[in-house]
Amino acid sequence: MRKVAFYTLGCKLNFSETSTIARQFESRGYQRVEFEETPDVFVINTCSVTENADKKCKQIVKQAKKIAPHSFVIILGCYAQLKPQEIATIQGVDAVLGAAEKFRLFEVLDDFSHKETVQVCASEISQANTFTAAYSLNDRTRTFLKVQDGCDYNCSFCTIPLARGASRSDTVENVVEAARKIAASGVREIVLTGVNTGDFGIIEGERKTDFLTLIRALDQVEGIERIRISSIEPNLLSDAIIEFVASSKRFVPHFHIPLQSGSDTILRLMRRRYKTALYADRIAKIKTLMPEACIGVDVIVGFPQETQKEFLETYQFLNELPISYLHVFTYSERPNTKAIQMQGVVEPAVRAERSKQLHILSDKKRQAFYQSQMGKELVVLWEQEVKEEKVFGFTQNYVRLSAPYQSHLPNQLQSVVLGQWEADGTLQALAPSFAK
Structure with missing residues (x-):
């Protein structure tokens, strides 16, 4: 073989x-x-x-x-x-x-x-103009289910449209059928993935449905306890989607929403399709309906023409938002993009320093969010990873927990009380079987 x-x-x-x-x-x-x-x-x-x-x-x-x-x-x-x-x-x-x-x-x-x-x-x-279905299986506790591919946005820094083509999607029926197959395999959580997931609905070059229709259908699939949205653009994250997740049986209170810059000047240069006011409104809406929601943010530092003024606008904007963590990217020149032709290039050392500052801010945000969850009873899905006789998992709102390893735990859902910090950055999972 x-x-x-x-x-x-x-x-x-x-x-x-x-x-x-x-x-x-x-x-x-x-x-x-x-x-x-x-x-x-x-x-x-x-x-x-x-x-x-x-x-x-x-x-x-x-x-x-x-x-x-x-x-x-x-x-x-x-x-x-x-x-x-x-x-x-x-x-x-x-x-x-x-x-x-x-x-x-x-x-x-x-x-x-x-x-x-x-x-x-x-x-x-x-x-590359047809949609090919895909999902992960037997690789991790969670399954990544592809629902959309490609992107029509053409942000000035991004090569993805050149690498993956135009936006296109699977049908709602096909995605639901895939979710049923995944559920039958014993998977407990699905993560919906795509290049521009919220743009779901373009089939054979025409918009025939939308993301809200998809998640409403998936919410009815028996056998899957959790469905997580991997990432969604702020301009596509409508009130209706937020309200649906808040009332859903299976969709969890966890959002990852790309921002890229907290400066409207830089957002315009990036050719993003929103301003900071809309972004702040999306966060406020989520927190109003789901106070315990975890919110992750993508942000880019060192974009051309980002002066110290624009960087501080980004830092202050993020600092004031009730978000949970950041994914910080240092701007990287990519061939065949609009941004590579722009004036006002930021020195690599300055990019590195700004990245460092936002990583520190991210650590503070995550710590504050985790502390807000201590003492609460939540449900953890234990994963296959075992390290130093410990098993790890995530709550529905994406707090990473750890507990002493027991062979029956992986791929199991368990109600636990969130305890104190561990040295590895997780919170202790306190349950009768783990009580000290």
Whole structure:
């Protein structure tokens, strides 16, 4: 039996697609193994949001060839679509597949034998115009379910439309059917993923439904206890969606809402589709209906023309919002974007300092949110991860807990009282079986 190993860089959407491609291999008799187990084939699913993601791909190829020198190495994903010829020059790469080819891997590649030249199969991004369903399974306790792909927004810093194409979605019926299959496998939580998840509803080039219709249908799926929205743009997070989540049987009080800048000047340069006033209104609406909700925020520092004034506007805006944590990204110049042509480039050292300040703010926000939850009784879903005789999991509002390991806990929901801080940054889960 031939062996295949996978390495996924980037977002939850990539994880859902890697898992789906892995099942293609398994259906053809391949054994999926860990990266270190000398596989015959390596599949590396790439990201290209930042320059570091590109560099990471090269490092992983080098690592793969060191583990298994005679292996066949396939690169796919966003970086593969954007720079196929560049990837083809990386020593050890055998094949590069673009966005339209990655799910047709067995059709596009005759076999997995080494050729004299690298096989590059990457069509123009306009060819990536159909939706391919994907979801993760048996990789983690939670399942990442892809409902949407591509993006029509063309933010000035972002290469995703170039890497994934136009916005397109699955049908509500197909997503619901996938959720039922996932529930039947014993999964307790689904995370809805997409490039622009809130833009769900464009099918075969036409808008035929919307995200609210989808989540209403998913709320009726029996067997799934929790459904989590991975990320949603503030301009697409309507009052109706917030109100529905607040009253839902299965959708949890956890939102991840990209902001990118707390300065309206920078938001305009970024070509974002909202201002800070709308963003603040969305946060206020959530907290009014769901006071215990966890809210995560994406923010970029060091964007062109971001002076100290605009950075302080961002810092103060975030500091005053009742949010729970930040994902901080340092602006990275990406080819073929509007931003790379802009004046007012921010020095790397300044970008690094601003990133450091926002990481500190994020730690303070997370600590304050966790402290607000101490002593409350919530439900945790225990995960497979075990470290130092401890098991870990998340509450419905995304507080990370830990407890002494017991073999029956993984993939189980348990009502616990949230205790004190642990050294690893989690809160203790206090229940009768864990009482001290």
